[in-house]
Amino acid sequence: xxxxxxxxxxxxxxxxxxxxxxxxxxxxxxxxxxxxxxxxxxxxxxxxxxxxxxxxxxxxxxxxxxxxxxxxxxxxxxxxxxxxxxxxxxxxxxxxxxxxxxxxxxxxxxxxxxxxxxxxxxxxxxxxxxxxxxxxxxxxxxxxxxxxxxxxxxxxxxxxxxxxxxxxxxxxxxxxxxxxxxxxxxxxxxxxxxxxxxxxxxxxxxxxxxxxxxxxxxxxxxxxxxxxxxxxxxxxxxxxxxxxxxxxxxxxxxxxxxxxxxxxxxxxxxxxxxxxxxxxxxxxxxxxxxxxxxxxxxxxxxxx
Ligand SMILES: Nc1ncnc2c1ncn2[C@@H]1O[C@H](COP(=O)(O)OP(=O)(O)OP(=O)(O)O)[C@@H](O)[C@H]1O
Ligand SMILES: N[C@@H](CCO)C(=O)O
Numbered sequence: 001x002x003x004x005x006x007x008x009x010x011x012x013x014x015x016x017x018x019x020x021x022x023x024x025x026x027x028x029x030x031x032x033x034x035x036x037x038x039x040x041x042x043x044x045x046x047x048x049x050x051x052x053x054x055x056x057x058x059x060x061x062x063x064x065x066x067x068x069x070x071x072x073x074x075x076x077x078x079x080x081x082x083x084x085x086x087x088x089x090x091x092x093x094x095x096x097x098x099x100x101x102x103x104x105x106x107x108x109x110x111x112x113x114x115x116x117x118x119x120x121x122x123x124x125x126x127x128x129x130x131x132x133x134x135x136x137x138x139x140x141x142x143x144x145x146x147x148x149x150x151x152x153x154x155x156x157x158x159x160x161x162x163x164x165x166x167x168x169x170x171x172x173x174x175x176x177x178x179x180x181x182x183x184x185x186x187x188x189x190x191x192x193x194x195x196x197x198x199x200x201x202x203x204x205x206x207x208x209x210x211x212x213x214x215x216x217x218x219x220x221x222x223x224x225x226x227x228x229x230x231x232x233x234x235x236x237x238x239x240x241x242x243x244x245x246x247x248x249x250x251x252x253x254x255x256x257x258x259x260x261x262x263x264x265x266x267x268x269x270x271x272x273x274x275x276x277x278x279x280x281x282x283x284x285x286x287x288x289x290x291x292x293x294x295x296x297x298x299x300x301x302x303x304x
Pocket of ligand 2: 011012017018019128130131173177250251
C-alpha cells in the first residue's frame with residue numbers, strides 16, 4: 001500500500017492569474033492498496049458526502065491515467081481519501097485530487113514516471129498548471145504553457161504566515177471562470193504586469209512590505225469579487241490590521257492574507273466578513289516547500 005500527502009494550494013497568487021501558485025501546510029491524504037473487490041473507495045473529511053465512490057471519482061480518474069500511460073488496467077484497488085482541503089473554495093481541491101491520484105498510482109507501480117510527466121498529465125486533467133504544479137512540487141511555483149509544453153520555475157518560499165479565510169459557500173472554478181471578460185483595458189493589463197513584477201521581486205528579495213502592492217490584482221478580482229460579499233472591505237481591513245498583502249485564493253471565495261503574524265489579521269477578516277453576513281473558517285498556516293512527490297509514505301506530522 002502507498003500513502004501520499006498533497007498540500008492545499010492557492011493559485012492566482014495576488015496578480016499572478018493562471019501563473020503563480022503556492023503550496024500551503026495542510027493536506028489531503030490519498031492511500032492506494034490492493035482489494036479483493038474490483039474497486040473500493042472510502043472518503044473521509046471535508047465534503048465526503050459530495051464525492052463519488054465510483055469510477056467517476058477524480059482521484060480514480062487520475063489513477064487510471066497513470067495505469068493507461070503504462071499500458072496497464074487498474075484492477076482490484078482500494079482507495080482511501082482523507083480530505084482536509086475544502087471543495088470548490090479556491091484552495092485547489094481538484095488539483096489535490098488529481099495530483100494525489102497520479103502520485104499514488106505512480107508510487108504503487110514503482111515510480112516509473114518522472115515528475116515532469118506527472119505535471120504534464122496533471123495539467124491535462126486540470127486544464128491549467130497553476131494549482132497542480134505547487135501541489136506536486138511544493139513551494140511557490142510560476143507555471144505556464146510554452147505552446148503545448150508546461151514550463152515552470154520554483155521560487156524560494158516566503159517567510160510569512162498565511163491566513164486563509166474560507167467562506168461557507170462554494171464557488172466552482174468553471175462557474176467563476178465564466179464571469180471573466182474576453183478583454184480588459186490596456187491600462188489595467190499594464191498595472192497587472194507592474195504588480196506581478198513587485199510580487200515576484202518581493203519574494204525573491206524578501207522585501208515583504210512590497211506585497212502591499214505586489215498582491216493587488218486587476219485581472220480577475222474586479223469581476224469575481226461581485227460573487228463575494230464585502231470582498232474589498234475585507235481586503236482593506238486586513239491590510240489595516242497589518243497584513244502584507246491580501247487577495248482572492250484561486251477562483252474564490254477564499255481570501256488569503258500574507259502577514260508577519262497572522263492572528264490579528266485573521267480575527268479582523270472574520271469580523272469584516274461577518275458585517276456582510278458571510279461566515280468563515282479561519283486557518284492559520286504557512287507556505288509548504290514540499291509537494292506530493294516529497295510526501296510519499298511520509299512519516300512525520302500528518303497521518304500517512
Ligand atoms: N478529494 C476529492 N476526490 C474526488 N473529487 C474531488 C476531490 N476534491 C475535489 N474534487 C472534485 O473537484 C471539484 C472542485 O473543483 P474546483 O476546481 O471547482 O474547485 P477547487 O479546485 O477547490 O478550487 P480552485 O481551483 O479555485 O482552487 C469538486 O466539486 C469535485 O468534483
Ligand atoms: N487559474 C485558475 C485557478 C482556479 O482553479 C482560475 O482562476 O480559474
